[in-house]
Amino acid sequence: MSQELDVVLAYHQATKHSFARMAPGPKMMDWANEPAPFRRFRGAELVELARPEPSPGEGPDYYLALSEGNVPPRPLSFETISQLLFDSLAISAWRRAGGGGAAWALRTNPSSGNLHPTEGYLISGPIPGLFDRPTVAHYAPREHALEVRGRFSETAWRDMAAALPAGSVLGGFTSIPWRESWKYGERSFRYLHLNLGHALGALSFASAALGWRATLLDGVGTGDLALLLGVSNESGAGTDGLSRASREVDPESEVPDCLVAVHPWGESVSGYSIPEGVVAEFKELKWHGRSDRLSPGAVAWPLVDQMAKSTAKPAGEVALRAFDQMAEGTPFSYPPSSLRRIIRQRRSAIVMDPAFSMTKDDFFRTLARTLPRRGRFPFNALPWRAEADLAVFVHRVLSLDRGLYILIRNPDHYDPLRSEMREFEWKPPGYGSPPGFYRLAAGDFRDPSRALSCGQKIASDGCFSLFMIARLRGALEERGPWFYNRLLWECGTVGQTLYLEAEASGLRGCGIGCFFDDSVSAALGLAGTEFLPLYSFAVGRGIPLSRMETLPAYPAPGPDL
Known part of the structure; x- marks a missing residue:
């Protein structure tokens, strides 16, 4: 058994809750260091997206859209990328407790404690009305906008897209451990990845509404992913796939998680890897913007950092499956309902x-x-x-x-x-x-x-x-x-x-x-x-909370709220 596997199994054992003992965590809520809920890269160009609020009865139908082949693929454009992100990672509403006070955001992708450690990225070639050259962009949910983090060559995009269906883009996900460990301590590493699974599901459902499909590109290693998303430092990622800053335990750093191809349904992607020439270009890429600090005094949780290193993924290893042809069972019917409306109205019951x-x-x-x-x-x-x-x-x-x-x-x-x-x-x-x-x-x-x-x-x-x-x-x-x-x-x-x-x-x-x-x-x-x-x-059946005001998702309420 490898040393990394020993670390993972020991971590899982150490972070179990029991009636006699809770997993190690903060003894109290450190409100002075509460992480900011949104990350921005100051100095990066901000490209605002459209806000396509669903109207009553708007298609596609929920039941039909969740099987490939029932929704015609929409063309790749400014409008469809806007909708993809609006339905997967955007704000769905703001809430404010009755009697005043600050408002807080709800999102289409849920998160433990509404802390939202998951950050989303878009990597694409030129898209009509959005980008005129290949771009890496960070998604800013408060503004529903893309922050341009880097531009790269047409040659590199052609090499990246050669194994992808026509009309594909790449989505990337990272996690910020501090957002979770601030509240949950050592058990937070589990929650980081449960949140990531929710985000993957949200991206898949949003793709279905466009006649697209999301496919996890699990052959991409953590080191290459760090380069592609710009979360490694100037000297590049280490062999564990994390930046030097991450290895020095910066709790606010982003840990690269996964790369996803978003493409028309009916097409498949397998054996995807990042070409060597693309890796070489991204090692020299100039990144725009500097990330805001989330807290005045973030606290490191060494076991969480150790888990990020021990679970870093080597390139090329893929857990492929043979699909089980299980019996369909009794067919079910749904009342007519819009997939997009259901996505946007989703809430966590209290x-x-x-x-x-x-x-x-x-x-x-x-x-x-x-x-x-x-x-x-x-x-x-x-x-x-x-x-x-x-x-x-x-x-x-x-x-x-x-x-x-x-x-x-x-x-x-x-x-x-x-x-x-x-x-x-x-x-x-x-x-x-x-x-x-x-x-x-x-x-x-x-x-x-x-x-x-x-x-x-x-x-x-x-x-x-x-x-x-x-x-x-x-x-x-x-x-x-x-x-x-x-x-x-x-x-x-x-x-x-x-x-x-x-x-x-x-x-x-x-x-x-x-x-x-x-x-x-x-x-x-x-x-x-x-x-x-x-x-x-x-x-x-959820019971509405008393004295709770719900506000529209956009525009974001002012600081007085």
Whole structure:
């Protein structure tokens, strides 16, 4: 076992919560050092984008758009890039507590604690009405604009785009660890990558609305990605893929995460790598703008920095999958609804109605949408087979017994999970349930689900809550320590799917990062270290908060708000 793998497994163990001990974190909220919610590169040219607010009934239809082939691809233009970013990473609304005070922004991509450590970038050739030459740009959500960080040659873009479908652009994601560690300490590395998974899902859904598709280019190594996004310093990235500043533990530095091709559906991308000539040009590229400081006194969390190094990805290694041709199950119908409207109205529930019950059709449809299938958004963005299965506490679903259930998202997991969880009944619940769905135990699990989720009522007051359990040690031994982040990305993408499915049913969702790891495993009968919980989620009817004012997304409210 490699030293890096030892570090990753030790990190996961060290950052578990338990009834007796929480993972190491700040002892109190350091409000004087609260990170600024938006990063800007002062001195960089700012290119404002269009703000295409969806109108009632505007297409494409939610249900149809989530399968490739139902939405004609839109041409690449200023308007379509504006819409892509507006629907994936932009502000969706501002809120202000009644009685005055500062307003805070909500975004289309959710984030733990609304801290938003994920930064987005666009790399493209010339785009009519937007850029007249190949450009690397940083997305500024407060302004809904692109900051031009660098210009590069037509030759380099042709080399980069040679293996991509016509009409492609590249999206890049980075994370700022300080944004999360300010509140969550050492466990924040997990949350960084759950957030990244939500952003990947948001980009995939936004692509679907344009007749495009997002494909994760997982052959690109962390070092090359740092160069492409301009998050390495002048001397270039180190062998671990991080800049010198990152190796010196600057908590505000950006850690490069992944590169995504956005292209028309029907086309595929595989084996993508950055040509050597492009790498050589980017090593000499002049970068524009200097990033603002986010806090007056950012604090380093060495274990988080160590994890960024230990999970850096070598170039060329890809966790390819063979798609499972699973049975489709019972077909479901949706009420007519606009995909873009659902994307923009998505909110995280704070309080749920403990008396409300959802229909069985809505419940089964929600779970079925999390199953990866060929040509289905958003899981067509990920190049590996599903590693996360769902242990579901059903609290209030009409015509379905309360109890503990499981949804197997990868058929290869059935035998090992049934072997570990042999004390349960494993009973198919009957007609209409999605493939791979079994009842483990009947009963009222509201109190246990709340207790296991750090006592949070939202886990028991929703119609259902669930834990995403992933094959951890085996997956990392097969692929490498860099796959730890991707397990969390998959869970975040499942979470983004649950958010939109909840909205399509007139409900609300909420991601839950705080849970008692080993107690969850014990409750599920998972005694070993192969399958472990990585994320939790609840769905129910949200209760509006009293004395809360919602303001339009744009223009941003003034400083007096």
